[in-house]
Amino acid sequence: MTDIFHEIEEDLRRDRFRRLWDRFGIYIILLCVAIIAAAGAWSGYRYWSLKQAQASGARFETANQLLADGKAKEAEAAFDELAKDGTAGYRVLARFRAAGALSTTDRAAGVAAYDALAADSSIGGLSRDVARIRAALLLVDTAPLADIAQRVQAIAEGNGAMRHSARQILALAQFKAGDFAAANKTAQWILDDPEVPPSVRNQAQLIKTLTASAVPPSAAPAAPTQ
Structure with a gap:
Protein backbone atom coordinates (compact mmCIF):
# COMPACT_ATOMS: atom_id res chain seq x y z
CA MET A 1 0.00 0.00 0.00
CA THR A 2 2.82 2.35 0.84
CA ASP A 3 4.32 1.87 -2.63
CA ILE A 4 1.00 2.66 -4.30
CA PHE A 5 0.60 5.90 -2.36
CA HIS A 6 4.17 6.80 -3.15
CA GLU A 7 3.62 6.23 -6.87
CA ILE A 8 0.43 8.29 -6.77
CA GLU A 9 2.28 11.11 -5.05
CA GLU A 10 5.05 10.95 -7.65
CA ASP A 11 2.50 11.06 -10.47
CA LEU A 12 0.85 14.07 -8.93
CA ARG A 13 4.19 15.86 -8.61
CA ARG A 14 5.07 15.10 -12.23
CA ASP A 15 1.66 16.29 -13.31
CA ARG A 16 2.03 19.56 -11.40
CA PHE A 17 5.52 20.09 -12.79
CA ARG A 18 4.30 19.42 -16.33
CA ARG A 19 1.49 21.95 -15.96
CA LEU A 20 3.90 24.53 -14.55
CA TRP A 21 6.37 23.87 -17.35
CA ASP A 22 3.65 24.12 -20.00
CA ARG A 23 2.65 27.46 -18.53
CA PHE A 24 5.98 29.04 -17.66
CA GLY A 25 8.62 26.98 -19.49
CA ILE A 26 9.06 29.44 -22.34
CA TYR A 27 9.69 32.27 -19.88
CA ILE A 28 12.28 30.23 -18.02
CA ILE A 29 14.07 29.50 -21.27
CA LEU A 30 13.97 33.17 -22.29
CA LEU A 31 15.30 34.20 -18.88
CA CYS A 32 18.21 31.76 -19.16
CA VAL A 33 18.99 33.01 -22.66
CA ALA A 34 18.85 36.62 -21.45
CA ILE A 35 21.23 35.90 -18.56
CA ILE A 36 23.72 34.16 -20.84
CA ALA A 37 23.49 36.97 -23.40
CA ALA A 38 23.95 39.64 -20.72
CA ALA A 39 26.98 37.84 -19.30
CA GLY A 40 28.50 37.57 -22.77
CA ALA A 41 27.77 41.23 -23.53
CA TRP A 42 29.33 42.34 -20.23
CA SER A 43 32.46 40.28 -20.86
CA GLY A 44 32.69 41.72 -24.36
CA TYR A 45 32.25 45.26 -23.05
CA ARG A 46 34.95 44.77 -20.42
CA TYR A 47 37.35 43.46 -23.05
CA TRP A 48 36.54 46.36 -25.38
CA SER A 49 36.96 48.91 -22.52
CA LEU A 50 40.31 47.39 -21.60
CA LYS A 51 41.56 47.63 -25.18
CA GLN A 52 40.33 51.23 -25.44
CA ALA A 53 42.03 52.18 -22.17
CA GLN A 54 45.28 50.54 -23.29
CA ALA A 55 45.16 52.42 -26.58
CA SER A 56 44.49 55.72 -24.80
CA GLY A 57 47.31 55.00 -22.37
CA ALA A 58 49.74 54.41 -25.22
CA ARG A 59 48.71 57.67 -26.88
CA PHE A 60 49.08 59.51 -23.58
CA GLU A 61 52.61 58.19 -23.14
CA THR A 62 53.49 59.19 -26.71
CA ALA A 63 52.26 62.73 -26.08
CA ASN A 64 54.19 62.87 -22.81
CA GLN A 65 57.34 61.82 -24.64
CA LEU A 66 56.84 64.58 -27.19
CA LEU A 67 56.59 67.06 -24.34
CA ALA A 68 59.71 65.65 -22.67
CA ASP A 69 61.56 66.00 -25.99
CA GLY A 70 60.73 69.70 -26.09
CA LYS A 71 58.17 69.35 -28.88
CA ALA A 72 55.50 71.42 -27.11
CA LYS A 73 53.34 72.10 -30.18
CA GLU A 74 53.25 68.45 -31.24
CA ALA A 75 52.54 67.37 -27.66
CA GLU A 76 49.75 69.92 -27.36
CA ALA A 77 48.15 68.62 -30.56
CA ALA A 78 48.44 65.01 -29.37
CA PHE A 79 46.87 65.84 -26.01
CA ASP A 80 44.07 67.76 -27.73
CA GLU A 81 43.23 64.76 -29.90
CA LEU A 82 43.22 62.44 -26.90
CA ALA A 83 41.00 64.87 -25.00
CA LYS A 84 38.44 64.54 -27.80
CA ASP A 85 38.27 60.78 -28.32
CA GLY A 86 40.19 59.05 -25.51
CA THR A 87 38.65 57.09 -22.67
CA ALA A 88 37.06 59.11 -19.87
CA GLY A 89 40.00 59.18 -17.45
CA TYR A 90 42.57 59.91 -20.13
CA ARG A 91 40.42 62.68 -21.60
CA VAL A 92 40.69 64.63 -18.35
CA LEU A 93 44.40 63.85 -17.94
CA ALA A 94 45.03 64.92 -21.52
CA ARG A 95 43.24 68.22 -20.96
CA PHE A 96 45.43 68.94 -17.94
CA ARG A 97 48.59 68.02 -19.79
CA ALA A 98 47.50 70.06 -22.82
CA ALA A 99 46.94 73.07 -20.58
CA GLY A 100 50.38 72.57 -19.07
CA ALA A 101 52.04 72.27 -22.47
CA LEU A 102 50.17 75.32 -23.73
CA SER A 103 51.23 77.40 -20.73
CA THR A 104 54.90 76.96 -21.67
CA THR A 105 54.38 78.86 -24.90
CA ASP A 106 51.29 80.99 -24.15
CA ARG A 107 50.61 81.66 -20.48
CA ALA A 108 47.28 83.39 -21.05
CA ALA A 109 46.02 80.48 -23.16
CA GLY A 110 47.22 78.04 -20.49
CA VAL A 111 45.27 79.95 -17.83
CA ALA A 112 42.19 79.88 -20.06
CA ALA A 113 42.56 76.10 -20.49
CA TYR A 114 42.79 75.57 -16.74
CA ASP A 115 39.85 77.90 -16.17
CA ALA A 116 37.81 75.83 -18.62
CA LEU A 117 38.62 72.70 -16.62
CA ALA A 118 37.69 74.45 -13.38
CA ALA A 119 34.33 75.40 -14.87
CA ASP A 120 33.55 71.91 -16.21
CA SER A 121 30.95 70.34 -13.91
CA SER A 122 31.37 66.95 -15.59
CA ILE A 123 34.70 66.33 -13.85
CA GLY A 124 35.31 65.76 -10.15
CA GLY A 125 35.54 68.54 -7.59
CA LEU A 126 39.14 67.76 -6.69
CA SER A 127 40.21 67.96 -10.34
CA ARG A 128 38.46 71.30 -10.66
CA ASP A 129 40.28 72.59 -7.57
CA VAL A 130 43.59 71.44 -9.05
CA ALA A 131 42.78 73.39 -12.22
CA ARG A 132 42.09 76.54 -10.18
CA ILE A 133 45.37 76.10 -8.32
CA ARG A 134 47.30 75.64 -11.59
CA ALA A 135 45.72 78.76 -13.11
CA ALA A 136 46.50 80.79 -10.00
CA LEU A 137 50.13 79.62 -10.04
CA LEU A 138 50.50 80.86 -13.60
CA LEU A 139 49.07 84.24 -12.61
CA VAL A 140 50.65 84.80 -9.21
CA ASP A 141 53.60 86.84 -10.53
CA THR A 142 51.65 89.11 -12.86
CA ALA A 143 47.92 89.24 -12.14
CA PRO A 144 46.10 91.50 -9.66
CA LEU A 145 45.45 90.03 -6.23
CA ALA A 146 41.71 89.92 -6.96
CA ASP A 147 42.26 87.53 -9.87
CA ILE A 148 44.22 85.14 -7.64
CA ALA A 149 41.71 85.34 -4.79
CA GLN A 150 38.85 84.66 -7.18
CA ARG A 151 40.37 81.29 -7.97
CA VAL A 152 41.73 80.12 -4.63
CA GLN A 153 39.85 81.89 -1.82
Whole structure:
Protein backbone atom coordinates (compact mmCIF):
# COMPACT_ATOMS: atom_id res chain seq x y z
CA MET A 1 0.00 0.00 0.00
CA THR A 2 2.82 2.35 0.84
CA ASP A 3 4.32 1.87 -2.63
CA ILE A 4 1.00 2.66 -4.30
CA PHE A 5 0.60 5.90 -2.36
CA HIS A 6 4.17 6.80 -3.15
CA GLU A 7 3.62 6.23 -6.87
CA ILE A 8 0.43 8.29 -6.77
CA GLU A 9 2.28 11.11 -5.05
CA GLU A 10 5.05 10.95 -7.65
CA ASP A 11 2.50 11.06 -10.47
CA LEU A 12 0.85 14.07 -8.93
CA ARG A 13 4.19 15.86 -8.61
CA ARG A 14 5.07 15.10 -12.23
CA ASP A 15 1.66 16.29 -13.31
CA ARG A 16 2.03 19.56 -11.40
CA PHE A 17 5.52 20.09 -12.79
CA ARG A 18 4.30 19.42 -16.33
CA ARG A 19 1.49 21.95 -15.96
CA LEU A 20 3.90 24.53 -14.55
CA TRP A 21 6.37 23.87 -17.35
CA ASP A 22 3.65 24.12 -20.00
CA ARG A 23 2.65 27.46 -18.53
CA PHE A 24 5.98 29.04 -17.66
CA GLY A 25 8.62 26.98 -19.49
CA ILE A 26 9.06 29.44 -22.34
CA TYR A 27 9.69 32.27 -19.88
CA ILE A 28 12.28 30.23 -18.02
CA ILE A 29 14.07 29.50 -21.27
CA LEU A 30 13.97 33.17 -22.29
CA LEU A 31 15.30 34.20 -18.88
CA CYS A 32 18.21 31.76 -19.16
CA VAL A 33 18.99 33.01 -22.66
CA ALA A 34 18.85 36.62 -21.45
CA ILE A 35 21.23 35.90 -18.56
CA ILE A 36 23.72 34.16 -20.84
CA ALA A 37 23.49 36.97 -23.40
CA ALA A 38 23.95 39.64 -20.72
CA ALA A 39 26.98 37.84 -19.30
CA GLY A 40 28.50 37.57 -22.77
CA ALA A 41 27.77 41.23 -23.53
CA TRP A 42 29.33 42.34 -20.23
CA SER A 43 32.46 40.28 -20.86
CA GLY A 44 32.69 41.72 -24.36
CA TYR A 45 32.25 45.26 -23.05
CA ARG A 46 34.95 44.77 -20.42
CA TYR A 47 37.35 43.46 -23.05
CA TRP A 48 36.54 46.36 -25.38
CA SER A 49 36.96 48.91 -22.52
CA LEU A 50 40.31 47.39 -21.60
CA LYS A 51 41.56 47.63 -25.18
CA GLN A 52 40.33 51.23 -25.44
CA ALA A 53 42.03 52.18 -22.17
CA GLN A 54 45.28 50.54 -23.29
CA ALA A 55 45.16 52.42 -26.58
CA SER A 56 44.49 55.72 -24.80
CA GLY A 57 47.31 55.00 -22.37
CA ALA A 58 49.74 54.41 -25.22
CA ARG A 59 48.71 57.67 -26.88
CA PHE A 60 49.08 59.51 -23.58
CA GLU A 61 52.61 58.19 -23.14
CA THR A 62 53.49 59.19 -26.71
CA ALA A 63 52.26 62.73 -26.08
CA ASN A 64 54.19 62.87 -22.81
CA GLN A 65 57.34 61.82 -24.64
CA LEU A 66 56.84 64.58 -27.19
CA LEU A 67 56.59 67.06 -24.34
CA ALA A 68 59.71 65.65 -22.67
CA ASP A 69 61.56 66.00 -25.99
CA GLY A 70 60.73 69.70 -26.09
CA LYS A 71 58.17 69.35 -28.88
CA ALA A 72 55.50 71.42 -27.11
CA LYS A 73 53.34 72.10 -30.18
CA GLU A 74 53.25 68.45 -31.24
CA ALA A 75 52.54 67.37 -27.66
CA GLU A 76 49.75 69.92 -27.36
CA ALA A 77 48.15 68.62 -30.56
CA ALA A 78 48.44 65.01 -29.37
CA PHE A 79 46.87 65.84 -26.01
CA ASP A 80 44.07 67.76 -27.73
CA GLU A 81 43.23 64.76 -29.90
CA LEU A 82 43.22 62.44 -26.90
CA ALA A 83 41.00 64.87 -25.00
CA LYS A 84 38.44 64.54 -27.80
CA ASP A 85 38.27 60.78 -28.32
CA GLY A 86 40.19 59.05 -25.51
CA THR A 87 38.65 57.09 -22.67
CA ALA A 88 37.06 59.11 -19.87
CA GLY A 89 40.00 59.18 -17.45
CA TYR A 90 42.57 59.91 -20.13
CA ARG A 91 40.42 62.68 -21.60
CA VAL A 92 40.69 64.63 -18.35
CA LEU A 93 44.40 63.85 -17.94
CA ALA A 94 45.03 64.92 -21.52
CA ARG A 95 43.24 68.22 -20.96
CA PHE A 96 45.43 68.94 -17.94
CA ARG A 97 48.59 68.02 -19.79
CA ALA A 98 47.50 70.06 -22.82
CA ALA A 99 46.94 73.07 -20.58
CA GLY A 100 50.38 72.57 -19.07
CA ALA A 101 52.04 72.27 -22.47
CA LEU A 102 50.17 75.32 -23.73
CA SER A 103 51.23 77.40 -20.73
CA THR A 104 54.90 76.96 -21.67
CA THR A 105 54.38 78.86 -24.90
CA ASP A 106 51.29 80.99 -24.15
CA ARG A 107 50.61 81.66 -20.48
CA ALA A 108 47.28 83.39 -21.05
CA ALA A 109 46.02 80.48 -23.16
CA GLY A 110 47.22 78.04 -20.49
CA VAL A 111 45.27 79.95 -17.83
CA ALA A 112 42.19 79.88 -20.06
CA ALA A 113 42.56 76.10 -20.49
CA TYR A 114 42.79 75.57 -16.74
CA ASP A 115 39.85 77.90 -16.17
CA ALA A 116 37.81 75.83 -18.62
CA LEU A 117 38.62 72.70 -16.62
CA ALA A 118 37.69 74.45 -13.38
CA ALA A 119 34.33 75.40 -14.87
CA ASP A 120 33.55 71.91 -16.21
CA SER A 121 30.95 70.34 -13.91
CA SER A 122 31.37 66.95 -15.59
CA ILE A 123 34.70 66.33 -13.85
CA GLY A 124 35.31 65.76 -10.15
CA GLY A 125 35.54 68.54 -7.59
CA LEU A 126 39.14 67.76 -6.69
CA SER A 127 40.21 67.96 -10.34
CA ARG A 128 38.46 71.30 -10.66
CA ASP A 129 40.28 72.59 -7.57
CA VAL A 130 43.59 71.44 -9.05
CA ALA A 131 42.78 73.39 -12.22
CA ARG A 132 42.09 76.54 -10.18
CA ILE A 133 45.37 76.10 -8.32
CA ARG A 134 47.30 75.64 -11.59
CA ALA A 135 45.72 78.76 -13.11
CA ALA A 136 46.50 80.79 -10.00
CA LEU A 137 50.13 79.62 -10.04
CA LEU A 138 50.50 80.86 -13.60
CA LEU A 139 49.07 84.24 -12.61
CA VAL A 140 50.65 84.80 -9.21
CA ASP A 141 53.60 86.84 -10.53
CA THR A 142 51.65 89.11 -12.86
CA ALA A 143 47.92 89.24 -12.14
CA PRO A 144 46.10 91.50 -9.66
CA LEU A 145 45.45 90.03 -6.23
CA ALA A 146 41.71 89.92 -6.96
CA ASP A 147 42.26 87.53 -9.87
CA ILE A 148 44.22 85.14 -7.64
CA ALA A 149 41.71 85.34 -4.79
CA GLN A 150 38.85 84.66 -7.18
CA ARG A 151 40.37 81.29 -7.97
CA VAL A 152 41.73 80.12 -4.63
CA GLN A 153 39.85 81.89 -1.82
CA ALA A 154 37.04 79.34 -1.58
CA ILE A 155 39.53 76.45 -1.63
CA ALA A 156 41.65 78.14 1.04
CA GLU A 157 38.63 78.55 3.31
CA GLY A 158 37.65 74.89 3.00
CA ASN A 159 39.18 71.78 4.52
CA GLY A 160 39.92 69.86 1.33
CA ALA A 161 43.21 68.39 0.20
CA MET A 162 44.15 71.47 -1.83
CA ARG A 163 43.64 74.03 0.96
CA HIS A 164 47.35 74.19 1.81
CA SER A 165 48.36 75.06 -1.76
CA ALA A 166 45.52 77.58 -2.01
CA ARG A 167 46.57 79.35 1.19
CA GLN A 168 50.21 79.31 0.12
CA ILE A 169 49.36 80.95 -3.21
CA LEU A 170 47.06 83.46 -1.53
CA ALA A 171 49.74 84.51 0.97
CA LEU A 172 52.30 84.86 -1.81
CA ALA A 173 49.90 86.92 -3.95
CA GLN A 174 49.12 89.21 -1.00
CA PHE A 175 52.83 89.65 -0.34
CA LYS A 176 53.57 90.47 -3.98
CA ALA A 177 50.65 92.93 -4.03
CA GLY A 178 52.12 94.74 -1.03
CA ASP A 179 49.27 93.83 1.30
CA PHE A 180 51.65 92.74 4.05
CA ALA A 181 49.08 92.72 6.84
CA ALA A 182 46.87 90.31 4.88
CA ALA A 183 49.89 88.18 3.92
CA ASN A 184 50.92 87.96 7.58
CA LYS A 185 47.41 86.93 8.58
CA THR A 186 47.25 84.25 5.87
CA ALA A 187 50.69 82.97 6.85
CA GLN A 188 49.53 82.61 10.43
CA TRP A 189 46.42 80.81 9.15
CA ILE A 190 48.72 78.32 7.42
CA LEU A 191 50.89 77.86 10.50
CA ASP A 192 47.86 77.20 12.69
CA ASP A 193 46.90 74.16 10.60
CA PRO A 194 48.54 71.07 12.17
CA GLU A 195 48.32 69.17 8.87
CA VAL A 196 50.22 71.67 6.74
CA PRO A 197 53.12 70.10 4.76
CA PRO A 198 56.64 71.11 5.86
CA SER A 199 57.47 72.96 2.62
CA VAL A 200 54.31 75.10 2.86
CA ARG A 201 54.94 75.71 6.56
CA ASN A 202 58.49 76.91 5.84
CA GLN A 203 57.33 79.39 3.21
CA ALA A 204 54.54 80.63 5.49
CA GLN A 205 57.05 81.17 8.29
CA LEU A 206 59.26 83.18 5.91
CA ILE A 207 56.33 85.36 4.79
CA LYS A 208 55.28 85.90 8.40
CA THR A 209 58.81 87.01 9.30
CA LEU A 210 59.07 89.36 6.31
CA THR A 211 55.69 90.96 7.07
CA ALA A 212 56.00 91.15 10.86
CA SER A 213 56.52 94.91 10.74
CA ALA A 214 53.10 95.35 9.11
CA VAL A 215 51.35 93.95 12.17
CA PRO A 216 50.77 96.51 14.94
CA PRO A 217 52.37 95.42 18.23
CA SER A 218 50.06 94.29 21.00
CA ALA A 219 49.26 96.90 23.58
CA ALA A 220 51.66 96.74 26.49
CA PRO A 221 50.09 95.71 29.81
CA ALA A 222 49.30 98.57 32.15
CA ALA A 223 51.68 99.07 35.05
CA PRO A 224 50.24 97.94 38.38
CA THR A 225 48.97 100.74 40.61
CA GLN A 226 50.82 101.40 43.81
